[in-house]
Amino acid sequence: MNICFLMYPWEDIDPENDTSLALIHECVKRNHGVALCSPANLTIRNSVTNAFCTVVNRMDKVSSSLKTFYKQATLREEMLPLAGFDVIFMRANPPLDPIMLNFLDSVKDDVFIVNSLQGIREANNKLYTAAFGDSHSNIIPATHVSKNKNYLVKQIKESASDKMILKPLNGFGGSGVILIEKSAMSNIKSLLDFYVTNSDGSSNYVILQEYIEGADQGDVRILLLNGEPIGAMKRVPGSDDHRSNVSAGGSVAKHTLTKEEKALCKQIGPKLVKDGLYFVGIDVIGGKLVEVNVMSPGGVTYMNKVYKTKIQCKVIDFVESKVLDQLEAFNRRSRLRNEVANA
Numbered sequence: 001m002n003i004c005f006l007m008y009p010w011e012d013i014d015p016e017n018d019t020s021l022a023l024i025h026e027c028v029k030r031n032h033g034v035a036l037c038s039p040a041n042l043t044i045r046n047s048v049t050n051a052f053c054t055v056v057n058r059m060d061k062v063s064s065s066l067k068t069f070y071k072q073a074t075l076r077e078e079m080l081p082l083a084g085f086d087v088i089f090m091r092a093n094p095p096l097d098p099i100m101l102n103f104l105d106s107v108k109d110d111v112f113i114v115n116s117l118q119g120i121r122e123a124n125n126k127l128y129t130a131a132f133g134d135s136h137s138n139i140i141p142a143t144h145v146s147k148n149k150n151y152l153v154k155q156i157k158e159s160a161s162d163k164m165i166l167k168p169l170n171g172f173g174g175s176g177v178i179l180i181e182k183s184a185m186s187n188i189k190s191l192l193d194f195y196v197t198n199s200d201g202s203s204n205y206v207i208l209q210e211y212i213e214g215a216d217q218g219d220v221r222i223l224l225l226n227g228e229p230i231g232a233m234k235r236v237p238g239s240d241d242h243r244s245n246v247s248a249g250g251s252v253a254k255h256t257l258t259k260e261e262k263a264l265c266k267q268i269g270p271k272l273v274k275d276g277l278y279f280v281g282i283d284v285i286g287g288k289l290v291e292v293n294v295m296s297p298g299g300v301t302y303m304n305k306v307y308k309t310k311i312q313c314k315v316i317d318f319v320e321s322k323v324l325d326q327l328e329a330f331n332r333r334s335r336l337r338n339e340v341a342n343a
């Protein structure tokens with residue numbers, strides 16, 4: 001198979017902790033062709049969508065260590081037609097560039113894309129969970145999404161709890177996620193000005209969310225493949241931060257899914273699959289769904305370390321079986337067409 005990773009450049013990879021690299025490594029080990037392309041390097045030439053790619057040269061022997069593989073890999077640059085790949089892995093960091101998806105629309109019937117364009121369009125920011133159809137806040141925390149500052153101030157004032165979470169719609173890695181307290185109300189208008197209103201006069205939606213008690217003990221990252229959990233870990237915030245993201249100083253530990261978390265996965269799994277969200281990372285606190293990461297879900301390398309496992313194998317197994325299914329369907333159709341043509 002040939003697999004294109006639409007992601008940040010090779011030089012930006014963190015060779016120790018990068019989930020994309022773990023997936024690339026597994027593909028190269030299985031002797032699949034691997035190319036990386038950053039969204040800025042898509043072009044259309046004579047109606048064909050091309051990617052100016054960094055191709056990973058095939059290796060006779062692939063080191064089992066991710067760091068060594070990263071060091072030893074040699075690369076070449078090539079312009080390649082996207083429809084010639086069997087799989088495109090969408091691994092770009094948020095925010096989503098909608099134009100990039102328009103480029104990919106032209107190949108979506110030819111190539112298996114993880115996650116599907118439709119799914120990424122629907123779920124690329126935190127509105128996806130906010131609009132989950134959970135009006136009684138059973139699985140998601142009580143959430144407001146708005147850019148109306150008066151409305152937001154009113155919600156904070158009327159909140160039964162002193163603490164709330166404010167975050168941007170498009171952030172990742174914990175960036176901009178802040179804990180606000182009613183007792184420090186004098187800051188809140190200024191904070192909302194900062195979050196909502198840009199210097200050019202444009203404005204942003206923000207998320208105001210119930211603070212889930214127990215978040216100081218950490219959150220749970222669960223990876224779901226085709227709607228089923230394939231790995232989980234606990235992330236505990238550092239002593240001087242309320243956020244559990246590893247990039248914000250959180251540390252990682254083993255975690256066995258609770259009954260509540262298993263039920264949550266069962267409840268949302270079918271919707272994720274229906275939306276073409278085959279490989280996602282969800283963040284759960286106190287059994288409540290805080291975020292569905294669909295753009296470039298991470299955590300594989302950390303889970304591998306704490307569990308001494310190789311989660312990437314399951315992901316590539318799944319992708320291989322999907323491509324095989326597509327190939328079989330294509331061959332069957334060709335056989336039947338030939339049968340009719342030759343009748």
Ligand SMILES: Nc1ncnc2c1ncn2[C@@H]1O[C@H](COP(=O)(O)OP(=O)(O)O)[C@@H](O)[C@H]1O
Nearest residue numbers: 171172173174175209210211212215243244291
């Ligand atoms: N409603 C909440 N209650 C308590 N803590 C929260 C809440 N929302 C976010 N956090 C903390 O902030 C972290 C980052 O929030 P998240 O919504 O996952 O955004 P990001 O995309 O930046 O990871 C979470 O992992 C959690 O530690």
Ligand SMILES: [Mg+2]
Nearest residue numbers: 173174283291
């Ligand atoms: Mg998160």
